Amino acid sequence: MKRIVITLVALLTISGLAIGQNIIVNETPTITQLVDKHIELNRATLTINGWRIQLFATTDRSKLEGARGTFINRYPNIPVDWVHASPWYRLRAGAFATKLEATRTLNSLKIYYPDAYLAKDKINTSELLNSRI
Numbered sequence: 001m002k003r004i005v006i007t008l009v010a011l012l013t014i015s016g017l018a019i020g021q022n023i024i025v026n027e028t029p030t031i032t033q034l035v036d037k038h039i040e041l042n043r044a045t046l047t048i049n050g051w052r053i054q055l056f057a058t059t060d061r062s063k064l065e066g067a068r069g070t071f072i073n074r075y076p077n078i079p080v081d082w083v084h085a086s087p088w089y090r091l092r093a094g095a096f097a098t099k100l101e102a103t104r105t106l107n108s109l110k111i112y113y114p115d116a117y118l119a120k121d122k123i124n125t126s127e128l129l130n131s132r133i
Contacts, residue, residue: 048097055071055113078093
């Protein structure tokens, strides 16, 4: 038991001395190259895994176009588009990086679209800049 207490006191003393000290990290050139490559790949990525709000799904394209027009009139600041996965046309709104952002907008859309729900999607990073609502 004494050994444990002495060890704890020694660790606390050493960690207390390290607080506030400048730490210098010497990394090998290989690590630097890997980090630079990682940064370069992230900058080159044009899409991220994000969220959209699915408002409506139908097999009738004319109904989809009508719903799209109505949505644009009600919410001109929220981008809306549709996707087709045979036989369904899906009307989706927004482009959100986080589920929290998407949920906030979803809650405000529930007035007119009570059946709307969140859908995971690949989002172009250029869309994210335009989707701040």
